[in-house]
Amino acid sequence: MINLRNVRKFYGALEVIKGVDITVEDGEFAVFVGPSGCGKSTLLRMIAGLEGIDEGDLVLNGQRINDVPPDKRGIAMVFQSYALYPHMTVAENIGFSLSLKKVPEAEIKKQVEGVAEILQLTDYLSRKPGALSGGQRQRVAIGRAIIKKPSLILFDEPLSNLDSALRVQMRAELQRLHRELKATVVYVTHDQVEAMTMADRIVVLNKGVVAQQGAPMELYHQPENEFVATFIGSPKMNVLPMTATRRDAGKVHLESPFGLAIDLSDDNGTVPQGEAKLGIRPEHLKLAQQGQGDFSAEVVIVERLGVETYLTVGSQQQPIVVRAEGDMTIRPGDRVSLTAERAACHLFDSAGRVVRSAQA
Numbered sequence: 001m002i003n004l005r006n007v008r009k010f011y012g013a014l015e016v017i018k019g020v021d022i023t024v025e026d027g028e029f030a031v032f033v034g035p036s037g038c039g040k041s042t043l044l045r046m047i048a049g050l051e052g053i054d055e056g057d058l059v060l061n062g063q064r065i066n067d068v069p070p071d072k073r074g075i076a077m078v079f080q081s082y083a084l085y086p087h088m089t090v091a092e093n094i095g096f097s098l099s100l101k102k103v104p105e106a107e108i109k110k111q112v113e114g115v116a117e118i119l120q121l122t123d124y125l126s127r128k129p130g131a132l133s134g135g136q137r138q139r140v141a142i143g144r145a146i147i148k149k150p151s152l153i154l155f156d157e158p159l160s161n162l163d164s165a166l167r168v169q170m171r172a173e174l175q176r177l178h179r180e181l182k183a184t185v186v187y188v189t190h191d192q193v194e195a196m197t198m199a200d201r202i203v204v205l206n207k208g209v210v211a212q213q214g215a216p217m218e219l220y221h222q223p224e225n226e227f228v229a230t231f232i233g234s235p236k237m238n239v240l241p242m243t244a245t246r247r248d249a250g251k252v253h254l255e256s257p258f259g260l261a262i263d264l265s266d267d268n269g270t271v272p273q274g275e276a277k278l279g280i281r282p283e284h285l286k287l288a289q290q291g292q293g294d295f296s297a298e299v300v301i302v303e304r305l306g307v308e309t310y311l312t313v314g315s316q317q318q319p320i321v322v323r324a325e326g327d328m329t330i331r332p333g334d335r336v337s338l339t340a341e342r343a344a345c346h347l348f349d350s351a352g353r354v355v356r357s358a359q360a
């Protein structure tokens, strides 16, 4: 339903969007995620028509809309700042775009009430934004967008001004709203947890290019590069420098400077010899009996969350994070033995491209 084909954007001589191809299907909840400055807001503003497109095609429902003005695109945008009119009531804010179009008062009232019901704002319609909580203001901003019945709704970091409890609640509400409205959503955030919990499709951006796009679990289990591997998942994947050698067919032998030596399967012989990086998530390093396991290391930091404990082990130059179940009695200074789950190991070449994925 929405296609970006080789889209580019320059600010002066600076290329900030460097030839991006993205497809979002009808009714999908797509999340564009990436670190600050990667170009996600610029991309969203280009879709909305608030920024020009220097090269490439923006196609909505089969029609190229590069030169269609923003108000003729049938797209609504919800901003991080909410951008509500402080002197208007909630009802007036939500109905504003209809009043501009000279829709009869009675019709506006009916539609505003319908939207307010979906957003659980019925009791607040006569209040002004100043007398609402952050979450309620956010819902008014969404109401103002959905009353236009857009085929596509764009969200630019809509939850970043809310506290963490409210963010969790709003994540669930946005998903419910998406199911009810059956609209296509493109949502921009730097928060990979928001991306993982809400998206049908995640587009990971890095420095103006798409690092990878796919379903959340696809990106989690089969990252195509070190950037996606370490961006998706919290705490992030450990990436350890190794030297790869081949001793037997179908296997690769890996050794690290800190004493980890393991063999991994490499059925197709795709892992080059020499410098490599082993990617392993904290949950795939298991505590072993003292003196057993693949390697041992000193515990530096212990973070107890009750249901799980995160241990940082190893040296300052090469810290490794391990997730252990439950409330561990381990203390900083203790030595632990660890085993790496072979099937969950990723290998990257020195340029960060995956050369061996975790085995399904």
Ligand SMILES: Nc1ncnc2c1ncn2[C@@H]1O[C@H](COP(=O)(O)OP(=O)(O)OP(=O)(O)O)[C@@H](O)[C@H]1O
Pocket (backbone or CB within 6 Å): 011, 016, 034, 035, 036, 037, 038, 039, 040, 041, 042, 043, 190
């Ligand atoms: N008007 C502008 N003129 C020049 N450079 C700009 C302009 N707007 C954005 N940029 C640059 O373009 C790049 C992409 O910016 P953009 O706002 O899209 O990033 P972002 O991923 O949304 O970041 P954030 O999460 O911090 O909002 C950045 O390097 C930024 O400095």
